[in-house]
Amino acid sequence: MNTMLKIENLHAAVGEKEILRGIDLEIKAGEVHAIMGPNGAGKSTLAATLAGRDNITVTDGTIRFEGEDLVPMSPEERSWKGIFLGFQYPVEIPGLTNANFMKAAVNEHRKQRGLGPVSAVEFLRMMKEKMALVEMDSSFSSRAVNAGFSGGEKKRNEVFQMAMLDPKLAILDESDSGLDVDALRIVGTGVDKLRRPDNATILITHYQRLLDYIVPDYIHVLYKGRIVMTGDKDLAREIEERGYDWIINAL
Amino acid sequence: METLELKEGGARLSVERGSSRSWLVMQRSGGDFPVEITVEEDASLELAFIVLGDVRVRNSLTVNLVGRDANCRLRGLWLLGGNADVKFEVRMNHEVPQCNSEQIFKGICGGSARSDFFGLIKVAPDAQKTDARQQCHNLLLTEAARANAKPQLEIYADDVICTHGATVGRLRDEELFYMRSRGISLEEAKKIQLTVFAAEALDIVPEDVSAGLQGWIDAITLSE
Structure with a gap:
């Protein structure tokens, strides 16, 4: 199978502090x-580094995505290439509706592929289908992005956005934190349904509990x-x- | 909404008892504009100021609510660049009981533009049951841009609701990164943030007018 992401000897710092070593x-x-x-192990820093957050500096090593050097790319370029970050703390954007947010995102992705803006009918169909995946009701599309959302709604919104953008590589940063059992099931089964041989x-x-829904091929301890x-x-x-002590003590 | 052309030297206007007026003031060139508007009993005033570009403007607006159940919705938006210099003074006088006023001002300064806002809400001793609200929020796009917002309350009655809020801030990096991570370009993400920011001051303005401002927002985004 094809290598999608290859990280080698990655060192990254937030300010002066080296987090990834x-x-x-x-x-x-x-x-x-x-x-x-x-x-504090560096899990979120790794996710943010892959998404191109600008307060993180790659100080050594390489990240290649489908053979291309990811490090110099802007966050939007990475998104166009097919990388998606599900935020641990999704950002609230008061005044911008979920529908307008996603329309802007989908259209920029289309523009990069040389396509015109999505038609109203097609966009509505997409929204409806992906909202159903995470059990969002119809009022969701006209609500402002994450504004006043519960913890569970915010995380479901991340999975919804992932479904809309259909990334090759999704990095989900604690998509299971702060969820009750129902929201966990929705997020877990939602992500699992998006799993394909080409992504x-x-x-x-x-926690183990998310992995009951999405069974991983590998588990890494950072x-x-x-x-x-x-x-x-x-x-x-x-x-x-x-716990982690038995792993840490054996180092 | 009717367009109100302000002439240098200003205007005195009134909204007569039981009537309602809705005025839009577009300012694309400079000058001094003292305006005084009296709103009588049961009358409604909607007034929106939109100040655009590289202009030197002095607005001094006084609204007198002189009859019971008079109300005023006041909006102001300035999108400034270059060496624009805008002073906006508002005096909202609640002279009698049971009137309400709601003011929303939004300012965006790019280039070396500066804006100074002063907003006074004055509630007379017998103007009980007054409901007066004022917001003034500013975004600075460059290091050189400046904005001041000075709200002031003078309240001589005790059974009233009066609120005000003023902020001066910058584009929010968190929001920009969130949008960019979804593939929205930095430039487009900035435009979206500015459009959303301005929208609150445009709620009483016809859609074709607010749509017409997109070009100004785009220009100010690029002019940074």
Whole structure:
């Protein structure tokens, strides 16, 4: 299978502080990788680095996406190439409706592919279909982006946006945090339905429970900016039972 | 909504008892414009100012609510660039009971533009049951741009609702990054943020007028 993402010896800093200290990771089309690890390990920094957040500086190493160097690309270029970040803390944009937000995004993606703006009918059909995936009711499209949304609604909105943009690689940063059991089921099954042989997903999570819905091919444990252990789906269960100490102590 | 052409030297107007007027003032060239409007009993005034471009404008607006149940909805939007210099003074006088006023001002300054807003709400001693609200929010697009907003309340009655809020801020990086991560270009994300910001001051303005401002917003985004 084709390598989609190849990270080699990645070092990255937030300000002066080095957070990622030599990450190697290879992801192929069709795979789901979970990244776990204690607080402060660098999980969210890794996600933000892949999405091109400008307060993070790559100080060493390489990130290649479908063979191309990702590091110099702007966040929007990465999105056009097929990278999607599901935010841990989705941003509220009062005054901008979900429908207008997504229309702007979908149309920019189309423009990059040399296509004209999406037709009203087609856009409505897309919205309806993807809203159903995360069980959003029809009022959702005219509400302002995440403004006044509950924690669960915000995370469902991330999965909805992912479905609308149909990325090749989705990086979901704690899409399961702060969710009740119903919202967790909706988010989990939603993401799982989007799984295809030609796309890939990185799940950043603290908990085994999301992985009951989306069974990963690999689980990586991140600690102090490095991947210190890689296993299969059973590793999550072991971490759930035993914590991280046994891994850290063995280093 | 009718267009009101202000002449240098200003105007004195009134909204007569039981009637309602809705005026739009577009300002694309400079000058001093003192305006005083009296709103009588049961009368309604809607008034929107839109100030555009690289202009030197002095607006001094006084609204006198002189009859019971008079009300005023006042809006102001300025989209400034270059060396624009805009002073906007508003005096909202609640002289009698049971009137309400709602003011929303939004300012965007690019280039080396500067704006100064002063807004006074004055409630006379017997003007009980007054409901007076004022908001003035500003966005600065460049280091050189400046905005001041000074709200002031003078309240001599005790059974009233009076609120005001004033802010001066910049484009929010969090929002920009969120939009960009969805493939919306930086330039487009800025335009969206400015459009959304301005929209609140345009709620009483006809759609063709607010749509016509898009070109100004686009220009100001690029002129940074």
